[in-house]
Amino acid sequence: MTPALMIKDVSHSYGARKALDDVSFSVPPGSFTVLLGLNGAGKSTLFSLITRLYAARHGEIEIFGHNVMRQPGVALRRLGVVFQARTLDLELSVMQNLIYHAALHGIGPLEARRLGQAALSSAGLADRAHDKARALSGGQMRRVEIARALLHEPRLLLLDEPTVGLDIKARADLLALVRGLVQEQGLGVLWATHLIDEIADDDQVVILHQGKVLATDRAQAIIAEHGATNIGDAFTRIAGVAQEKLSA
Amino acid sequence: MSEISAPNGFTLRQYLICLSGVVWREGLRFLHQRERFVSALVRPLVWLFIFAAGFRQVLGVSIIPPYETYVLYEVYIAPGLMAMIQLFNGMQSSLSMVYDREMGNMRTLLVSPFPRWFLLGSKLLAGVAVSILQVYAFLLIAYFWEIEPPTKWGYLTVLPALALSGLMLGALGMLLSSLIKQLENFAGVMNFVIFPMFFASSALYPLWRVKESSPWLYYVCEVNPFTHAVELIRFAFYEKVAWPSLAIVFAYTSAFLVAAILAYDTARGMLMRRGG
Numbered sequence: 001m002t003p004a005l006m007i008k009d010v011s012h013s014y015g016a017r018k019a020l021d022d023v024s025f026s027v028p029p030g031s032f033t034v035l036l037g038l039n040g041a042g043k044s045t046l047f048s049l050i051t052r053l054y055a056a057r058h059g060e061i062e063i064f065g066h067n068v069m070r071q072p073g074v075a076l077r078r079l080g081v082v083f084q085a086r087t088l089d090l091e092l093s094v095m096q097n098l099i100y101h102a103a104l105h106g107i108g109p110l111e112a113r114r115l116g117q118a119a120l121s122s123a124g125l126a127d128r129a130h131d132k133a134r135a136l137s138g139g140q141m142r143r144v145e146i147a148r149a150l151l152h153e154p155r156l157l158l159l160d161e162p163t164v165g166l167d168i169k170a171r172a173d174l175l176a177l178v179r180g181l182v183q184e185q186g187l188g189v190l191w192a193t194h195l196i197d198e199i200a201d202d203d204q205v206v207i208l209h210q211g212k213v214l215a216t217d218r219a220q221a222i223i224a225e226h227g228a229t230n231i232g233d234a235f236t237r238i239a240g241v242a243q244e245k246l247s248a
Numbered sequence: 249m250s251e252i253s254a255p256n257g258f259t260l261r262q263y264l265i266c267l268s269g270v271v272w273r274e275g276l277r278f279l280h281q282r283e284r285f286v287s288a289l290v291r292p293l294v295w296l297f298i299f300a301a302g303f304r305q306v307l308g309v310s311i312i313p314p315y316e317t318y319v320l321y322e323v324y325i326a327p328g329l330m331a332m333i334q335l336f337n338g339m340q341s342s343l344s345m346v347y348d349r350e351m352g353n354m355r356t357l358l359v360s361p362f363p364r365w366f367l368l369g370s371k372l373l374a375g376v377a378v379s380i381l382q383v384y385a386f387l388l389i390a391y392f393w394e395i396e397p398p399t400k401w402g403y404l405t406v407l408p409a410l411a412l413s414g415l416m417l418g419a420l421g422m423l424l425s426s427l428i429k430q431l432e433n434f435a436g437v438m439n440f441v442i443f444p445m446f447f448a449s450s451a452l453y454p455l456w457r458v459k460e461s462s463p464w465l466y467y468v469c470e471v472n473p474f475t476h477a478v479e480l481i482r483f484a485f486y487e488k489v490a491w492p493s494l495a496i497v498f499a500y501t502s503a504f505l506v507a508a509i510l511a512y513d514t515a516r517g518m519l520m521r522r523g524g
Contacts, residue, residue, distance in 0.1 A: 050360045073257070075360035087356045089273070091280040096273075103269020104360035104367075106262030 002065045004029045004156040004188030005050070010059030012045055019045040021211040023059070027204070029155065030186040031228070032179060034199050034219075036235065037208035043192040044084060047160045051081055064157055077105060079150030084160040088141055088148075090134040094120065097133055098148055105152035112151070119147035123177065139170025146177065156188045157181070163195065171198075196232040205231065210240040249521070258362065266362050267370045273343075274374035278381075288382045292329035293389060300325050312454055314486035316466060326395045327482035328451025330383045330406075331474060334414045337379035339442055342421030358512075365509045372422060372505075376414035383410055402485045409484035413477035414418050416497050419504035420473070426511035449475040450482075473500040 003026035012020040037043050048158040049056045052075075053070050061068045066075040088097050095116055098203045102112030120126050123143040128136065138146065142162055149157060159178065163171040175198055181187045191198070199205060199219050207215040207222070215222050215238055219231050229232035258266075278285065304321040311318060345354060357367055387403065390396075397403060424437055446452075448468050455475070459466040469475050476493035483490035 051355070053355060053358060073361040073363065076359060079359070081355075081359055083355055085355075087353055089277070089353060092273070092276055096276060100269055100273045101356065102270070103265050104357065104362070104364070106258050106265050108265050109269075 001029065003027060003062075004031075004064060004145070005158075005190060006060070006062040006065075007046070007050075008060040008062075010046070010049060010056055010061060012042075012049060012054065012056070012058070019211050020049075023208070023211070023213050025206045025213055025216045027156065027188050027190050029188045030182060031204050032182045032191065032200075033191050033204040033206060035190055035206050035208055036194070036196070036199065036231075037192070037194040038194050038239075041194075041208045042211040043208060044160055047081070047083070047192065050158060052076065077152065078154050078156055079133070080152070080154035080157045082142070082145045082157070082159040082162050084150050084164065086141055086145070088133040088136075088144060090132070093130050093132055094125070094136070094144055095129040097144065098151055101148045102151055107152060115151050115167060119151055120144070123147040137170070139166050139173065142166065142170070142174055143177065146174075149205075150181070150187075155186075156190070158190045158192075160192045161194070162191070163193065163198065196230070196235065199231050207235060207238060214238045251257070263362070263366065266360070267373065270357075270367070271374040271377055274371075274378055277344075278378050280451040284340070285382070285385075288333060289385055289389070291336065292333055292386050295325065295329055295332070296322055296390065296393065296395075298353055309483060312455075314437070314483045314488045314490075320394065323395055324454075325452055326390060327485055328446075328449070328478045330386065330410065330481050330485075331413055331417075331451060331478045333382045333386055334376075334379045334410065334417050334477070335442060335445060335474065337375060337382060338414070338419075338421035339424070339437060340421075341371075341378075342425035342428075342437075343373035344423040364512060366421065368509055368512055369483075369505075372415065372418045372429060375418045376411060379414045379418070380407070380410050397485050397487070399487070405487045406481060406484045409480045412494075412497055412501065413480055416473060416477060416501040416504060419501055419508050420510040423504050423511060445472060445474040448472050449478055451475075451478050465500035468513055473494065473497065476500070 007026065008024050010020055011018065021045065025041070028126070035043055035046070040059050045054070048054045050063075050068065052063055052072050063075040063078050066078070068075045081201055088166040089100070091099070095113065098116035098119070099109050099112045102115065103109070107115065117126065117129065120129055122148060125140060125143055125147070128140065128144075133141065133144065133162045146157075146159075146162075162178075163174055166174065178189055178191065193199075201218075201220040201223075203219050205215070205217065205219045205222055206213060215234075217225070223229070223231055223234050224237075226234045226237045228237055315323075317363040357371065358364065360367055385405075387395075397406070418443075424441065428437065448465065449472050450469060451474070455466060455469055458469055473496065476490075476496040479490045479493040480497050483493070
């Protein structure tokens with residue numbers, strides 16, 4: 001089966017500093033894959049390469065078999081992204097943000113309103129469509145960003161540290177929302193995080209450390225392989241760093 | 249599965265949806281930022297009502313094309329002020345691009361599956377549309393100050409000139425935005441781009457006067473793209489075409505556009521140099 005996302009031998013440098021070193025892994029369709037790494041591990045760089053903000057000069061990146069450099073249009077329309085930085089236009093209403101995003105995918109305003117209303121309903125924000133984005137809480141903004149990323153019905157969703165800055169309940173809600181999408185709609189998800197408590201035993205985990213992939217397998221398999229008690233313990237053993245950094 | 253049934257290319261209609269979406273958003277943002285609109289209007293009006301009124305006795309303007317009679321100094325500087333509105337608008341939309349990039353909004357635009365040149369072009373056209381609105385708002389007020397074209401057709405014939413000069417200044421702003429790494433550097437652009445471009449041009453005084461006082465400055469004014477934007481607008485307002493200026497503005501527009509698109513291109517672009 002064609003993977004939702006395939007990263008093969010990808011390297012990237014900022015001048016002399018190597019941010020990614022021969023990174024390879026894939027995200028199967030209908031899976032929740034966690035990209036686990038500390039801040040500075042290279043997660044955001046990888047996201048920038050997948051979304052073609054930077055050119056992938058070394059290695060191949062494919063979305064459902066379409067190379068992002070050679071067929072960017074075909075690849076990007078199968079992709080939804082939630083960036084680490086907030087990217088809603090705070091001056092506009094929630095619905096206006098969605099209509100703008102839809103236009104960027106060639107979807108007209110009427111269809112966008114219909115899709116937007118449905119997406120907001122499933123994110124539990126149907127009644128906030130006409131509020132300004134500025135009026136939303138951090139957790140609600142994230143949910144709108146997810147609704148927006150799914151508006152053009154992509155089959156792969158990337159989320160870069162989506163829970164940063166959210167309180168415990170908002171984090172749990174967001175995680176449940178995205179896991180639900182994987183189960184109900186068969187979406188392929190790549191969830192980048194440095195927080196181990198967001199990982200379930202059954203999740204596919206890619207451990208990225210200092211630009212290198214150190215392990216890639218189901219969380220429980222990684223734990224078993226390294227004789228660890230949990231995924232944080234396994235990370236500590238593999239990467240040789242203190243576990244506290246994975247819970248802050 | 250939608251990824252299989254989705255067509256590979258976008259239709260012309262979808263391109264139009266994308267373009268109008270970008271223009272619509274820029275328009276909404278502009279309406280929400282009322283102070284931006286007011287300051288865009290107040291700036292040229294201050295020049296018109298205060299500067300021009302004060303200098304009208306000092307600076308006489310002889311009969312030079314496109315004018316067929318002596319004109320008041322206010323009438324002479326009006327095209328320069330129209331271009332000034334566009335210059336500020338071009339730089340302001342590039343400021344918003346730097347801001348958008350820092351805040352992440354630019355990412356939303358650039359991960360759209362449409363070709364990058366088209367996305368940047370749409371963004372540029374959106375800025376031009378806003379600048380033209382500002383110019384007409386200025387002309388409406390200026391009308392009551394007796395600044396008007398010889399016939400009403402001038403309001404129409406100036407439109408293509410405004411579109412082209414807006415494109416040129418917007419493309420310049422976009423190029424600058426790709427070169428500016430951070431917001432703080434933007435004050436420098438104001439000082440080193442906007443003011444020299446405006447003052448070393450035919451906006452405030454005819455070039456023959458500049459030539460009399462300093463041949464060197466005259467050549468600077470002659471190569472300044474802003475001079476030619478002003479002359480293009482000045483002639484178009486009088487239902488005439490300044491052919492040399494048209495050619496020069498066209499050439500500068502193409503050069504700035506190509507450079508801006510290359511600068512934002514993933515493979516070669518300046519964005520590559522940024523960490524993140």
